[in-house]
Amino acid sequence: MGEVLFLAHRVPFPPDRGDKIRSHHLLKALAKLGPVHVGTFGETKQDMAQRPELVTIAKTHALIERAKPLPLAGAEALVKGRPVSLTAFDHEAMRRYVAKTLGNHRIETIFVFSGQMGQYIPDRFAGRVVIDLCDVDSAKFEAYADAGQRRWLNRREGALLALEEERLARRADRLLLISENEVDLFRSRLSASTKADLYALGNGIDAQFFDxxxxxxxxxxxxxxxxxxxxxxxxxxxxxxxxxxxxxxxxxxxxxxxxxxxxxxxxxxxxxxxxxxxxxxxxxxxxxxxxxxxxxxxxxxxxxxxxxxxxxxxxxxxxxxxxxxxxxxxxxxxxxxxxxxxxxxxxxxxxxxxxxxxxxxxxxxxxxxxxxxxxxxxxxxxxMNWDRIYIRLAQLLDGSESGRDAA
Incomplete structure (x- = not known):
């Protein structure tokens, strides 16, 4: 399917938490289909030590330390009127890597894992854009507010993320969510004028390891x-x-x-x-x-x-x-x-x-x-084994009818 630029908000190694498990397996699946370039962030010493893993799987990579404290990201987000979760992952070094990779390689697909990374898709990119949101984050922050957790801040975050999700829905050629329930929820929150190509792509489990x-x-x-x-x-x-x-x-x-x-x-x-x-x-x-x-x-x-x-x-x-x-x-x-x-x-x-x-x-x-x-x-x-998910992902990427119909 040509070369892919894979953007993930956390380095997909080691696969030891929910989001990293999913991004790890999606990256492995993409690497089987063609050359992959990886732009990602690390937050801990363990994260930053994963460069050798990226070297083994990626044609090029950028592992950038994300060191912006959350209070600073929050203050910056308030000034700029942006969601905190996007501002926290806003980094000029990532923009430079994306621009360099698109300039030096024949990237046919940008695959974005998690909504925080949608900000790095250049407007001028004419290739295919696949975005895996996993969950409807705006609804999650609204639920936090409804539960009494930092009501004003979470209500604000939910509203701003809903706008970003709408933008990403318009930008993506295919937008993935983790279940049919999330697909239905996401679709129900879009404006009537927004046409989005939505698909459910579930999670798998490494049943040989968890045995x-x-x-x-x-x-x-x-x-x-x-x-x-x-x-x-x-x-x-x-x-x-x-x-x-x-x-x-x-x-x-x-x-x-x-x-x-x-x-x-x-x-x-x-x-x-x-x-x-x-x-x-x-x-x-x-x-x-x-x-x-x-x-x-x-x-x-x-x-x-x-x-x-x-x-x-x-x-x-x-x-x-x-x-x-x-x-x-x-x-x-x-x-x-x-x-x-x-x-x-x-x-x-x-x-x-x-x-x-x-x-x-x-x-x-x-x-x-x-x-x-x-x-x-x-x-x-x-x-629910990962091999089934790999096949499903390949079907979604090549646009086959079986990929569209499978849930």
């Missing part, structure tokens, strides 16, 4: 402790913070009346202070970043994902399912996973009694719990 036979139990979870609940995720991300806080406050105290030794393990990097403060109370253990989440998942009796605000397909849910674990999810966390409630996972409304019912039903029935875990793994192995 319970590949790892042992996590020793520190004290085999025999009854029972073990696990949540995994980036713990400075607002939806994860809200989900864990809700679980700690609304579910664990009541659950421990039935199971006095029940423990709830919060596993994920950068836990905020409001979550760390709960460490040690009502069976809560906050682990922070760990070398490998798989032993924690393998050691869990039940994995929980009680997300109150959820956009798109949740990798944490797919990973737990691949590890043959029963997962109790809210309807939002189940979005984009075409599994059957009560067979492959358990859906509970974000209400304490409903969540407790689903958790306790699994804890009290070993056969049901193990059966659901087995069915969950079989489902993701057969239906």
């Amino acid at each position: 319970p036979v590949q790892v042992g139990l996590q020793a520190d979870l004290e085999e025999g402790e009854d029972p073990q609940l696990v949540f995994t995720g980036q713990m400075d991300y607002p939806p994860n913070i809200a989900a864990v806080g809700w679980m700690i406050e609304n579910v664990m105290p009541t659950l421990r009346k039935t199971y006095p030794r029940a423990r709830f393990h919060v596993v994920g990097r950068a836990p905020v202070q409001s979550i760390r403060d709960h460490h040690g109370e009502n069976g809560v253990r906050v682990w922070g970043e760990v070398p490998d989440v798989r032993p924690f998942l393998k050691s869990a009796d039940v994995v929980v994902a009680p997300l109150l605000i959820a956009r798109g397909v949740q990798n944490k849910v797919l990973e737990a399912m691949a590890m043959a674990k029963p997962v109790v999810v809210t309807p939002g966390a189940a979005t984009g996973i075409d599994a059957v409630d009560g067979v492959h996972f358990a859906i509970a409304e974000p209400e304490p009694a409903a969540t407790l019912d689903r958790i306790e039903a699994l804890l009290s029935d070993d056969e049901k719990r193990l059966g659901m875990g087995k069915a969950a793994r079989q489902f993701v192995v057969e239906r």
Whole structure:
């Protein structure tokens, strides 16, 4: 399909968080189809150490350190009337790389991963533009505001991002979202005059890596402790913070009346202070970043994902399912996973009694719990592997009719 310029707001290595997992696999898929040039940002020492990985996959690359503090980006955004999330990723060095790459190479396609990078598509570029927004970010910020989180700032961000999403919809030849639900939501927010070519491209799971036979139990979870609940995720991300806080406050105290030794393990990097403060109370253990989440998942009796605000397909849910674990999810966390409630996972409304019912039903029935875990793994192995996503992406890029019809 010719040479591709791939722009991602975070370096797609290592694939250790939701957005980087998706961008990592999309980049791998594109590299199989033709030469790829990569422009991306790094935020940490680990990010900036990924240059050798980029060298192995990209014809040329730019790994630029993004060091603009969020308060500075916020102040700049207010002055310029722009979204904070775009301003935070606005960097002259990236503009120079894009211009140089387009000038020196025969780029036929610009593939943009995440809306923050749409600002780097030159107006004069006449080739194909593919934009993967993943989720409808404007709706996410509106949900934060509705939940009482920094109402004015999040309401402003949502409104400005909605304008940017409309612009990107007009600019893209193909615009991708992570599920049909997100496609429908995005379409409903566009003005009547905007014609957009929208497609759903789901997430996959590396079921060979997330395979319970590949790892042992996590020793520190004290085999025999009854029972073990696990949540995994980036713990400075607002939806994860809200989900864990809700679980700690609304579910664990009541659950421990039935199971006095029940423990709830919060596993994920950068836990905020409001979550760390709960460490040690009502069976809560906050682990922070760990070398490998798989032993924690393998050691869990039940994995929980009680997300109150959820956009798109949740990798944490797919990973737990691949590890043959029963997962109790809210309807939002189940979005984009075409599994059957009560067979492959358990859906509970974000209400304490409903969540407790689903958790306790699994804890009290070993056969049901193990059966659901087995069915969950079989489902993701057969239906949500990355090879299927690679084929779907290739179909979308070449414009084949099968790509348009597949969901």
